[in-house]
Amino acid sequence: MTEVRYRVRPAGPLNGTAVVQGAKNAALPMIGAALLARRGQTVLRNVPAITDVQRAVDLARLLGAHVEYHPNDRLLVIDATDITSSRLPANLTRLFRGSVLFLAPVLHRRGEVIFEGAGGCALGTRGLDFHYRGLARLGAHIDEQGTTISIKAGNLRGADLYLDTPSHTGTENLIMAAALTPGRTVIENTALEPEVLDVVAMLTAMGAQISGAGTGRIVVHGVDELNATEYTIMPDRMDAGVLAIAAAITGGTINLVGGTVLDHFGVAAHKLHQMGVELGAAGAVTNVTRPGQLHPINVITDTHPGFATDLQPPLMALATQAPGASYFRERIHDARYALADELTKLGADLTVDGEKAVVHGGKPLRGADVIAQDLRTGIGLVLAGLVADGETVIGNGTMIDRGHADLASRFTALGADITRDEI
Structure with missing residues (x-):
């Protein structure tokens, strides 16, 4: 089997327009x-x-x-x-x-x-x-x-x-x-x-x-039969959330294109706003920018319309850049904190106790070799790598490919320094 690795290096704020993939x-x-x-x-x-x-x-x-x-x-x-x-x-x-x-x-x-x-x-x-x-x-x-x-x-x-x-x-x-x-x-x-x-x-x-x-x-x-049809799939709110957090963690501005993304963010939009991220909708385009310093946050994951568990790891990566203590409580998956150990390898200061985690943010991250234990851990490491000093090498990158299409090329178009290697 081909092994996939992502290599990420800091390149400053991400700016531009990104198309959100289908859900x-x-x-x-x-x-x-x-x-x-x-x-x-x-x-x-x-x-x-x-x-x-x-x-x-x-x-x-x-x-x-x-x-x-x-x-x-x-x-x-x-x-x-x-x-x-x-x-x-x-x-x-x-x-x-x-x-x-x-x-x-x-x-x-x-x-x-x-x-x-x-x-x-x-x-x-x-x-x-x-x-x-x-x-x-x-x-x-x-x-x-x-x-x-x-x-x-x-x-x-x-x-x-x-x-x-x-x-x-x-x-x-x-x-x-x-x-x-x-x-x-x-x-x-x-x-x-x-x-x-x-x-x-x-x-x-x-x-x-x-x-x-x-x-x-x-x-x-129940009906006797169902007919073939033609249908257009909605935009992926997790993909949109990752792109929004990429803008937030690097201090850039990204326009998200692909549908009524902001309507699907739910509680995540409010949490990003509390952290100092601005989101605005203009028709089918959602603008995301972070004009000032990030603020710590308190997050409890829940089923929709609560905070989506799939966005918890990306937000944890963002919390490493917010001075102060951010608190997470995971109520959906009992093994969702795989990112914590990997962020620690990058120099993050955080602790996990059962379903609770505390991130003491505002401390610099440094590049290291890390592993994408699952899809959301992998994308969280990509986000952390955007601001970690040096190079972050993410192994088991096939996990990232499970949920995000053309990630390296889409991030590169926004100004990121990221490559996807097949070994």
């Missing part, structure tokens, strides 16, 4: 949803050219779908007329957690799905049992043998479902399962993320009957 967390469930259409071609636009999307494309092809992927045009064409396999093999599913979003589509198309485990970032105990329990309540038969789960459709009927926590993948999977299940399905405690609403909008365009998206209680009336 990773909307693109992956939409690729799965496209398999629900028994005929025709589904066209997805604004598809991010990231490795997780490529893996989803590979998995769809392995299942028998005909897929045309044009990453330079951010275009994906999926013809799922022929779905010939029920198996989601471990060699692909363990590479990206989004593979779990193929469960419901394959179950409907084949009457059975065999799942050999999901991968992605190592973020602690992110169980998948609520996916299986929901499918079981719809009438599916679940057989678990070690790391392999076999799910058979049986006599599927609408039912009352709930999620113990408002997981966006759990919500999307159960909505896709209910869309073609006869009868009325009610799903309680559903996720409120904008990406979930985007997936619901696509399914509605395919002919699904869904109401209540964004309220925490979704009602689905």
Whole structure:
């Protein structure tokens, strides 16, 4: 396997215009949803050219779908007329957690799905049992043998479902399962993320009957079939957040282009404002600048509309540059502080105690060899490297490629000194 390393050196404030990529967390469930259409071609636009999307494309092809992927045009064409396999093999599913979003589509198309485990970032105990329990309540038969789960459709009927926590993948999977299940399905405690609403909008365009998206209680009336459609994916608010923090940490000004980004920031916009970052919207363009000194911050991650856990590591990198003590409390993932040890290698002063972390900012960082333990840790290290004296070398860079398209070239266009090396 090719090893990827990112090399980052300080180059002053980043300035210019950056295009926000399409949302990773909307693109992956939409690729799965496209398999629900028994005929025709589904066209997805604004598809991010990231490795997780490529893996989803590979998995769809392995299942028998005909897929045309044009990453330079951010275009994906999926013809799922022929779905010939029920198996989601471990060699692909363990590479990206989004593979779990193929469960419901394959179950409907084949009457059975065999799942050999999901991968992605190592973020602690992110169980998948609520996916299986929901499918079981719809009438599916679940057989678990070690790391392999076999799910058979049986006599599927609408039912009352709930999620113990408002997981966006759990919500999307159960909505896709209910869309073609006869009868009325009610799903309680559903996720409120904008990406979930985007997936619901696509399914509605395919002919699904869904109401209540964004309220925490979704009602689905099963239909006989879903149709291929054409859909444009929303902008990626995590990618937008990283670009905004790049402007903030370097003291530059960046214009973000690609949709109503500021509307999707939620609490993150308020936290950046408290730190001294100015954000303003002019139509489809969001302007980000940091005119003065950064201020310390207090952050508690939560499900949407709370502060997104995926933006916690980037904000932690920013906090290293804010004189004073910043406090973090991680409520979503119990292994989200992998960045802390790596920032310490760069000279950051911080401590972690369980779900809490304290960053004593305002001290200079120095370049060092560090490791991207997961996607968000990797991008946090890129941001820290923009202001660390000397060169920061980030190993395991394939993690960064999972979620950010053409990162080096987009940052270079803004004035950064960053290279991506394949070894």
